[in-house]
Amino acid sequence: MKELIRKRILVTGGAGFLGSHLCERLVMQGHDVLCVDNFYTGSKRNVAHLLDNANFELMRHDVTFPLYVEVDEIYNLACPASPVHYQHDPVQTTKTSVHGAINMLGLAKRVRAKLLQASTSEVYGDARSHPQTEDYWGHVNPIGPRSCYDEGKRCAETLCMDYLRQHGLDVRIVRIFNTFGPRMHPRDGRVISNFVMQALAGEPLTVYGDGSQTRCFCYVDDLIDGLMRMMACATPPTGPVNMGNPEEISMLDTARRVIAQAGSKSTIAFAPLPVDDPCRRCPSIERARTLLGWTPHTSLDAGLDATIAYFRRLVANRADAANMQAERVPAPAAGF
Numbered sequence: 439m440k441e442l443i444r445k446r447i448l449v450t451g452g453a454g455f456l457g458s459h460l461c462e463r464l465v466m467q468g469h470d471v472l473c474v475d476n477f478y479t480g481s482k483r484n485v486a487h488l489l490d491n492a493n494f495e496l497m498r499h500d501v502t503f504p505l506y507v508e509v510d511e512i513y514n515l516a517c518p519a520s521p522v523h524y525q526h527d528p529v530q531t532t533k534t535s536v537h538g539a540i541n542m543l544g545l546a547k548r549v550r551a552k553l554l555q556a557s558t559s560e561v562y563g564d565a566r567s568h569p570q571t572e573d574y575w576g577h578v579n580p581i582g583p584r585s586c587y588d589e590g591k592r593c594a595e596t597l598c599m600d601y602l603r604q605h606g607l608d609v610r611i612v613r614i615f616n617t618f619g620p621r622m623h624p625r626d627g628r629v630i631s632n633f634v635m636q637a638l639a640g641e642p643l644t645v646y647g648d649g650s651q652t653r654c655f656c657y658v659d660d661l662i663d664g665l666m667r668m669m670a671c672a673t674p675p676t677g678p679v680n681m682g683n684p685e686e687i688s689m690l691d692t693a694r695r696v697i698a699q700a701g702s703k704s705t706i707a708f709a710p711l712p713v714d715d716p717c718r719r720c721p722s723i724e725r726a727r728t729l730l731g732w733t734p735h736t737s738l739d740a741g742l743d744a745t746i747a748y749f750r751r752l753v754a755n756r757a758d759a760a761n762m763q764a765e766r767v768p769a770p771a772a773g774f
């Protein structure tokens with residue numbers, strides 16, 4: 439790649455589910471990628487295939503501590519994303535979102551790098567407005583078990599906007615809605631990984647509550663395409679941009695779809711609904727569509743096929759499965 443367009447890009451949380459796909463795409467484009475991760479929920483295995491590439495570098499580092507490197511762009515993805523994971527050590531979750539954002543924004547300010555903040559649909563909380571548009575301020579419980587994540591991410595957005603207004607930083611905020619695909623951790627407790635692993639094992643699929651709550655599931659390749667468009671955009675929107683697949687589905691129907699697509703004989707078992715679990719969630723993606731020309735292309739069925747195939751391979755490979763069992767995956771928090 440010509441030196442003029444080849445960039446030095448920092449991806450925090452680069453060994454996680456989304457981060458590893460992003461690193462892969464950036465390396466494939468010929469950029470120099472620095473992947474920073476403390477391996478709290480991510481794994482070296484997710485980026486093992488990139489380690490021999492001269493354009494890729496992996497650094498163990500916790501973003502709650504300062505980081506002095508020279509880069510042109512920063513994707514700030516470091517933060518556990520599964521409710522089970524982020525509630526395991528809620529104080530560390532808030533520190534990662536808030537101190538992590540301060541450090542990455544401070545770094546961006548020093549080297550005048552562009553920064554993309556991975557925010558979340560959780561900033562809308564248990565939304566009272568539907569579908570969620572970016573100008574909706576949200577309905578978040580500030581003291582509940584989810585608030586370490588919700589409020590941490592909201593504060594990170596505040597910091598991004600204040601560095602923009604106060605220091606003229608080039609920041610871009612993407613509010614990511616539920617995304618799934620290969621390299622999700624099989625035991626991360628999120629609904630798609632849980633359902634697929636249960637369906638493959640022939641165990642009952644655990645639907646929380648009565649399963650009427652809804653989510654929208656975006657396939658990972660579509661989301662990564664959106665993040666890269668947002669970073670590349672010459673005249674980015676000043677505020678946040680939603681990214682997700684607007685096809686809304688209940689958790690009960692999701693369970694039925696997974697069972698059918700996996701060709702499984704599993705049944706469905708109902709379990710208590712976690713505290714503050716949002717009832718309905720669906721993104722309005724008009725802003726991403728008009729400003730970035732972005733829209734997701736992968737249907738839920740196609741995405742599930744690829745994800746089921748990935749987990750099937752994982753289960754078949756006993757050595758990998760044993761390693762993953764041994765990994766430090768936080769135990770479910772109280773209430774789960």
Ligand code: NAD
Pocket residue numbers: 450451452453454455456457474475476477478479480481499500501502514515516517518519520523534538556557558559613614615616617618
């Ligand atoms: P993930 O848990 O697979 O990845 C997060 C990565 O961050 C892991 O590799 C983890 O080890 C690393 N990390 C955590 N704390 C860290 C710290 N203090 N310092 C350095 N690294 C740290 O989750 P994901 O699904 O890949 O999510 C990535 C980002 O996208 C997160 O910021 C998350 O909030 C956001 N997001 C994801 C989704 C989704 O559905 N996947 C939805 C909304 C927002």
Ligand code: UDP
Pocket residue numbers: 503504505506507540541542543544545546547548
């Ligand atoms: N920081 C960093 N890398 C840098 C520059 C700054 O990690 O290259 C961190 C540093 O810890 C600092 C934070 O970013 O506390 C915020 O930086 P800023 O310049 O905004 O504020 P200050 O240094 O005045 O606290």
Ligand code: UDP
Pocket residue numbers: 520521616627628629630632633644645646647651653689711712715716
């Ligand atoms: N859920 C479920 N069974 C599971 C895991 C999750 O029914 O085994 C539900 C959960 O209660 C929520 C939805 O699926 O309503 C999505 O949960 P997830 O943890 O994947 O993400 P969230 O959108 O809640 O952050």
